[in-house]
Amino acid sequence: MGIYGIPPFIGVIGKISYWLFDYSLIGIRLFPTLAGVTILILCCLIAKELGGQSMGILLSGICILAFLPFYRNHTLFQPVAFDQLFWTAGFYFFIKFINSQKKKFLIFVGITLGFGLMNKYTILVWAFGIFIGLFFYRQGSIFKNKWLYISFFISLLIFLPNIIWQIQSDFPLLKHLQALNDNQLNELNIMEFGLEQLQFPFTLIISIFGIFALIVGKNLKKYRLVGIATVTIFFTMWLLNSKAYYVFGIYPVLFASGAVKIESLLSKKTYWIYAIATITLVPSIYFIPEATPVLPIEKFVKYAQLEEKNDRLDLTGDYADMFGWEEQVKLVDSVYRSLSPQEKNNCVLWAENYGEAGALKILGKKYNLPNPISRHGTFWTWGHGEKDADVWISLGNEKATVEYVFGDVELVKIITHKYAIEEENGIPLYVCREPKIDIEKWWKDYEEHIFD
Numbered sequence: 001m002g003i004y005g006i007p008p009f010i011g012v013i014g015k016i017s018y019w020l021f022d023y024s025l026i027g028i029r030l031f032p033t034l035a036g037v038t039i040l041i042l043c044c045l046i047a048k049e050l051g052g053q054s055m056g057i058l059l060s061g062i063c064i065l066a067f068l069p070f071y072r073n074h075t076l077f078q079p080v081a082f083d084q085l086f087w088t089a090g091f092y093f094f095i096k097f098i099n100s101q102k103k104k105f106l107i108f109v110g111i112t113l114g115f116g117l118m119n120k121y122t123i124l125v126w127a128f129g130i131f132i133g134l135f136f137y138r139q140g141s142i143f144k145n146k147w148l149y150i151s152f153f154i155s156l157l158i159f160l161p162n163i164i165w166q167i168q169s170d171f172p173l174l175k176h177l178q179a180l181n182d183n184q185l186n187e188l189n190i191m192e193f194g195l196e197q198l199q200f201p202f203t204l205i206i207s208i209f210g211i212f213a214l215i216v217g218k219n220l221k222k223y224r225l226v227g228i229a230t231v232t233i234f235f236t237m238w239l240l241n242s243k244a245y246y247v248f249g250i251y252p253v254l255f256a257s258g259a260v261k262i263e264s265l266l267s268k269k270t271y272w273i274y275a276i277a278t279i280t281l282v283p284s285i286y287f288i289p290e291a292t293p294v295l296p297i298e299k300f301v302k303y304a305q306l307e308e309k310n311d312r313l314d315l316t317g318d319y320a321d322m323f324g325w326e327e328q329v330k331l332v333d334s335v336y337r338s339l340s341p342q343e344k345n346n347c348v349l350w351a352e353n354y355g356e357a358g359a360l361k362i363l364g365k366k367y368n369l370p371n372p373i374s375r376h377g378t379f380w381t382w383g384h385g386e387k388d389a390d391v392w393i394s395l396g397n398e399k400a401t402v403e404y405v406f407g408d409v410e411l412v413k414i415i416t417h418k419y420a421i422e423e424e425n426g427i428p429l430y431v432c433r434e435p436k437i438d439i440e441k442w443w444k445d446y447e448e449h450i451f452d
Helices: 009-021 025-049 054-066 069-073 079-100 103-117 123-134 138-144 146-168 172-183 190-197 201-215 221-239 244-265 270-291 297-304 325-337 354-367 377-382 399-405 439-449
Strands: 347-351 372-374 391-395 406-415 427-435
Touching: 009 025, 009 079, 025 054, 025 069, 025 079, 025 244, 054 201, 054 244, 054 270, 069 079, 069 244, 069 270, 079 103, 079 123, 079 221, 079 244, 103 123, 103 146, 123 138, 123 221, 190 221, 190 244, 201 221, 201 244, 201 270, 221 244, 244 270, 270 297, 325 347, 325 354, 325 391, 325 406, 325 427, 347 354, 354 372, 354 377, 372 377, 377 439, 399 406, 399 427
Parallel strands: 347 372, 347 391
Antiparallel strands: 391 427, 406 427
């Protein structure tokens, strides 16, 4: 019920994508893109629920289209796209409840929270923000509503299988969080969280309008709990030294409320709303290629004005991550095909990290390569393969690592690529024989380091 510390929702979506599209690029990008489109629709619906008319609804949708981080978040197959979707849906259902007082919308909140927890645990901060916000809704009288607790119980029921799995698996979540904190969050400057929000000034201004409209404005005062919740979420994430994008899920509801507020202020000057929409959207269009890889590599190099140095181009991460994998797999295949039939039947492909292992798994299908192993991330849980294999083909593991495990080590090639990300450039490919340590013990002992 989890991908070694990560909730299982993304794995389920991945499996559905695989059933429908195999490992095709369209399948990988379809579901996060659908999440992004749904967020756009929900943002417009929220604006309508807040009393917005056509101009407010238009401006709220423009804000989503102009918010550059969403282009990356809704292109890559990661839990973050669905996390933002669940946050936005949760806000929408709470606003629907405020407007209608129908208990079914509280139930929908509970279902949303439950599935959100099965996707990414950061939604707990969203739930905390809502909890604080509820004290400001009708003086906290909602805490007397039994349907609020039924909603929470539904969330717990949905999340329960993951809780049980965590307990049975000795809480891998804690190990994942510790590795994340040690390797990434500790290195973050606490000011970066706030400064990154300033990189998108036009949408930020509209969201600030939204915060003030929700908290101190007269027209939206009955939705104050939403404003309090977003402020609570923002500063909680900041105090936790989170990555900036963790909080982006609050923006759709703020875009909607900000757009509605601007519409009310300029109700008799709609041309100003068109001007604001244009100023918000047009500058973002130029920067879309920086946010997501929409350009062919040659055009991106010209667009970004990159200069080649030492036969390398320093691409942004998302572009660079698209290159080098095919060359790695081809080289592994050439080594594999050079083996005798007996060695092929008793060969292990050992990748250093999950990226290399994923390339061997996915791209290796057309070469009929055996499934790879790796001690990195989820791959570790799938084991070490045949411990008594005649040949191990090592991709990416350093010399000291392979020589620690094997008595016979042969360097085949150092793999380089003009465009590949730095960590995948200059990686070694070894052919290894004669293990000199206990493979099972070596594998098990590495459990504490699989997220390094």
